[in-house]
Structures are given as C-alpha cells and as structure tokens.
Amino acid sequence: MKPESVKILIVDDEDSVRDSLCRWFKADGYCVDTAAEASAALKKLQENSYDIILLDIKMPGMDGIELQSHIKQIDKNIITIIITAYATVDTAIQAMKDGAFDYITKPIDPDELSKLVKNAIEKRRLITENIQLRQQIDELLLPDEVVGESPAIKKVMEMVNIVAKTDSTVMILGESGTGKELIARAIHSRSARKYFPIITINCGAYPEGLLESELFGHEKGAFTGALYQRKGKLEMADKGTLFLDEIGNISEKMQMDLLRAIETKKITRLGGNKSIDVDFRVISATNKDLEKAVKEGTFREDLYYRLNVFTIKLPPLRERRSDIPLLANYFLQKYRKSMNKDVTGFSPQALDMLTEYNWPGNVRELRNVIERAVVVAKGKEIKPEDLSFPFLSPLPSNMVEGESLEEVEKRHIEKILARTKGNIAQAAEILKISRLTLYNKIEKYNLKR
Amino acid sequence: MFYIYIAPIALDDHFCLERLEKELFNTFKIRTMIKNIEIDLKAAFDIARGQYNSSLILQQLVKNTPHDAKKILGVVEVDLFIPIFTFVFGEAQLNGPTALVSTHRLHNRFYGLPENNELMTERLVKEAIHELGHTFGLVHCLTPKCVMNSSTYVENIDQKTAEFCPPCEKTIKSLLNRETRFPWRNDKR
Numbered sequence: 329m330k331p332e333s334v335k336i337l338i339v340d341d342e343d344s345v346r347d348s349l350c351r352w353f354k355a356d357g358y359c360v361d362t363a364a365e366a367s368a369a370l371k372k373l374q375e376n377s378y379d380i381i382l383l384d385i386k387m388p389g390m391d392g393i394e395l396q397s398h399i400k401q402i403d404k405n406i407i408t409i410i411i412t413a414y415a416t417v418d419t420a421i422q423a424m425k426d427g428a429f430d431y432i433t434k435p436i437d438p439d440e441l442s443k444l445v446k447n448a449i450e451k452r453r454l455i456t457e458n459i460q461l462r463q464q465i466d467e468l469l470l471p472d473e474v475v476g477e478s479p480a481i482k483k484v485m486e487m488v489n490i491v492a493k494t495d496s497t498v499m500i501l502g503e504s505g506t507g508k509e510l511i512a513r514a515i516h517s518r519s520a521r522k523y524f525p526i527i528t529i530n531c532g533a534y535p536e537g538l539l540e541s542e543l544f545g546h547e548k549g550a551f552t553g554a555l556y557q558r559k560g561k562l563e564m565a566d567k568g569t570l571f572l573d574e575i576g577n578i579s580e581k582m583q584m585d586l587l588r589a590i591e592t593k594k595i596t597r598l599g600g601n602k603s604i605d606v607d608f609r610v611i612s613a614t615n616k617d618l619e620k621a622v623k624e625g626t627f628r629e630d631l632y633y634r635l636n637v638f639t640i641k642l643p644p645l646r647e648r649r650s651d652i653p654l655l656a657n658y659f660l661q662k663y664r665k666s667m668n669k670d671v672t673g674f675s676p677q678a679l680d681m682l683t684e685y686n687w688p689g690n691v692r693e694l695r696n697v698i699e700r701a702v703v704v705a706k707g708k709e710i711k712p713e714d715l716s717f718p719f720l721s722p723l724p725s726n727m728v729e730g731e732s733l734e735e736v737e738k739r740h741i742e743k744i745l746a747r748t749k750g751n752i753a754q755a756a757e758i759l760k761i762s763r764l765t766l767y768n769k770i771e772k773y774n775l776k777r
Numbered sequence: 778m779f780y781i782y783i784a785p786i787a788l789d790d791h792f793c794l795e796r797l798e799k800e801l802f803n804t805f806k807i808r809t810m811i812k813n814i815e816i817d818l819k820a821a822f823d824i825a826r827g828q829y830n831s832s833l834i835l836q837q838l839v840k841n842t843p844h845d846a847k848k849i850l851g852v853v854e855v856d857l858f859i860p861i862f863t864f865v866f867g868e869a870q871l872n873g874p875t876a877l878v879s880t881h882r883l884h885n886r887f888y889g890l891p892e893n894n895e896l897m898t899e900r901l902v903k904e905a906i907h908e909l910g911h912t913f914g915l916v917h918c919l920t921p922k923c924v925m926n927s928s929t930y931v932e933n934i935d936q937k938t939a940e941f942c943p944p945c946e947k948t949i950k951s952l953l954n955r956e957t958r959f960p961w962r963n964d965k966r
Binding site for chain 2: 347355356
C-alpha cells in the first residue's frame, strides 16, 4: 500500500498529541484525519473509511475501549491502535483482547511507532487482499452448473441450501449422469467449509488395495513401490468435504475401515502407527439401490445409516423435461464461447428432438450431444442433423410401451410448455385446448414452474 | 530578495554554522543568512520530561519570522520532543515557513562515543536539509540513501546522504521553481 492510499484517523482529546501525530504521519505521506472525541470519530467513520485508527483510552464521554467496540461493529477489519499512559496498561491489554492491533505507551520512541505503523499497514493489506481473494473465490464458486427451473430441480436445490448449512453426512442418489458430483460441489460451496478443499474419489474406479492407499495414504516403504510418504484423500479433505462417488462399490473391509474413520475422525496411514486427526464432512453418491444391498448383506447397515443422514434424490432428465431447453441453451453458450463459434440457438425441430428424447445418460448425455452439435453446426442454429444420440431409445419417447394415456398427456403438455417457454396462451393454441383447460391440466400434473 | 534564515538559538556549537549555510545554499539555490532571533526557550521547557517542546519553539519562530524570509531554520542544542514521542531530531511545518533541528542527539558524546565535530556537522546538514525539505512540501521517501528518508535513530542519519534521490530532486526543483515564480504563495500560509 502506498502511503498516500493509507487513511489514518487519530482520536485523542489532547490537542498536542493529535497535532504531533498528525504532523508525523503527514510527513510520511499518509492521509490523516483527527477527532477530539468519540462522537466526532464515529461521525467521521460514517462519512469516510479508514485503514488505521489510533485511539486514546482516556477521553471525556465515551472512552477508547467503548469507542473501539463501536468501530469494530462498523468495520471489524479496521486496524485499531490504542494510545495509553503507563497507568492504564491493564486497560490497554483489555483493548488488545477486544481486537486492538497493538498499543503505544506515551511517550513513544519514534522508531517504535514507525515499525508499528508499518506492521499495521501490512496487516491491513493482508486483510484487504484476503477479502478480495475470498470474493473472487465466491464469484468462481457461485455460478455452478445446477441449471433448471422445474419443480423437481427446485426441490433439490431447496434441500441443498438446507443441508449446506449443517455438517450432516449427505447421500446423493440418482441415475448415472444426473449431476451427483455437481450437487455435492453445490453443497460444499454453500457450506462453512467452502474455503477448504472438496476432495472427490470415485470408489468404483480403484481395486481394493489401491483404494485403501488412496483414502488413507501410506508411509514410505508400506508396500512395494511406496517410495515416498503420501497423504490420503481423507487427510487431504481436512476441514473440507470428502465426496465418495460410487460408494456402493466398495468391499466389506473398506466399508469397515471407512466407518471407523468417519466415526472417530482419526486415521492411520498404511504402514504407519501414528493416529492422525482429520475433520471432514462426507457426501456420498451412488446409483445402486443401497437399501437392497443392506438387506442382502453386501453393504454394512451401520455405514449405510452413518452416510445416509440426509438423502437427496436427483430426478432423471426425462422426469424434468421442461429443463431441457434451459440446459441445452446453457451448454450451447458454454461450448460456443470455448470453441469461439457463432452458434446462437436451436431450430424448433432440433429443440423438439431434444425435448422428446428419453436421455438414458441424463444431463451428461445432453451435454455431450450439445458439445458435438456445436462442433458440427454450420449455421447460426443447431439443426436436427447436427444432433446425434448415442443411445437411441428403442421407441420414440412419445410412444413408450406400457405408458398410460395420462402419462403421455402429461409429457406432451410438458414438452409444449418447454417449447413455448411457459407461455400458456401459445401452448394452449398449439395443443388446441382452452387456456382454462390447460391451467387445470398443469394443476393436475403438477407442472407449475 | 528572499532568504533562508538560519537562527541559532542558545547555540554554543557555532563551528558548524558556516558549513551549514554553504550546504543549504548549494542544495536549495536560495541565499542563506545567519540571524539571531529572540526565542524564549524556557517557555518550551517541560519540567517532567526535562526536554523542550519543539512545537512551542516553532510557534515562536513563526511569530518572529523576518518579512524577507523564504524559510527559517532554528538550530538548538537542547533535547527536543513532541508530546507523543520520546524525542525528535527536529520538526518542520509541512509546506510552512519554519523548521527546527537539534544538535543534542547528533553528537557522538550523547551515545558515549568520542566527540567528532565533522560527523556532527554532517548529521546536522542532513537533518536541516530534511526538515527544510518538509517546509517545501516534500514527504518522507522510502529510498534509503535519500535525505528525505525518515530517520528515527542516529545510525539512520549516517546511512543516508545529504542529497535528494532523483524523484525527490525532480519534485523539489519543480516546487522551488514554482516558489521562485510565485513567492507570495507560501508566505501567505
């Protein structure tokens, strides 16, 4: 911080002290303001912002200690330095406990004050930098990719917001590609642990021995090839969140070890004998029916209940078709920017195809289809020929075998509402029914946005 | 014609004044003159501290400023303080007409070392230029060798030179130039 950008306020009832400090700081190039009493200081604080405030303890009316608490209420990051006489050192210590940066005893050595102010400015700079970095992190974290306005996804986000404020374990259930990791990240980024890491491990991707080493880490020489000591994911997630994906795929021994780690919040690296304290929140996800696995005895009941304090069930994309245009557009914008292509939208036929398709691979599949479409699109619009569906449904989605008439009607209304972006008049016209009938059907099928 | 007046106040160390006069002229290119000014030092004495309040001496200097003074530099031998500090080497009015320096803590004998008049004069010259620099509007400089670098102990004074660093040199030249063209500006303060 350049001296001219540092604003200092001196609060002292003694003219001579105020003047001498003011001259001293002005000679250093700082921006200096003075106040003879607490009320004047508070008034100045309402009009200006200061980096450092020097406060005399003994002042008529409100004393320095009380003034400091008022200042900290206005801005807890302002650096306060207490000015005191020898007789009031105890009070100065109290002021330090209340958040003062330091205290100076009158008269002070010029060199001491110079160093003290330099340190205070450095602390202020670090605080400001820290606030700016946190804001940047918040900005990076907030626009997560949970896109959708359907009642189903809104309910999920409500649950995310509720559970994020707690430290409970969460189990996210949903088909492959529904965005389980995204929800885990959304919970983490809204939680008090957001400034610490979220560590993800796909339990299904490792053979048992390797998973154990990945989770718990190992000491040097713990096994052949363990050339160095290595921290495990549980240790890396300290103070943060551990996201265990595909939790249904772990062995019985791993289930036992994991349960112990979650319960005791202590781990021991492979080949080590030292117990290490860890503090993490567990979010797990699976696309397996764990309840069934518990009944069949392949998944420990105690671990299941430990992981499953709060459950979030993610709807498959086919159950929230109204979100398809929103999601398609979101991915289009994303890939358009990264590929620097001038594709601005979808043709109505292409949008129909996207809305009618059954999406067995859910949002992940939709994302891949749009990414490919942006690559191959020649014009400004994505057309049906640009879309390719890797898993074509055996039947068109509007002719699903075994579906009742009501289900087909619900899906068709949903599709039309998605196409008209919720415009009731337009949708009623396309469906050739009255607006009232359409309202009744929206109510009946719970299609309200 | 405007002058930088050097006012020795109850000063026995007159040996340093001739060199001081010369160095100030070389630095500021303004004619310098030694002039005795009536100052009541006792009025600035603080019994409890056994030191002299430099701000009170400065106030007296302001009252007694000759009409043709561009700046006036008081030189004292007594130990100076301003209320919040244990001591000061000197004090100046930022953008004002007066400055004050003390030789008290510039002597080697103050630190229990053999007296060295040459070194003391060198320190006095640096502090005088520093305080007068403030009166022209310069603030402290972070360049260690620059005369405007803040000195809170005597070793600091020895480490810096009696010269301005290039940016301060540029600033002081433009300030001096402005004051030469519009001499009434600062004198009205």
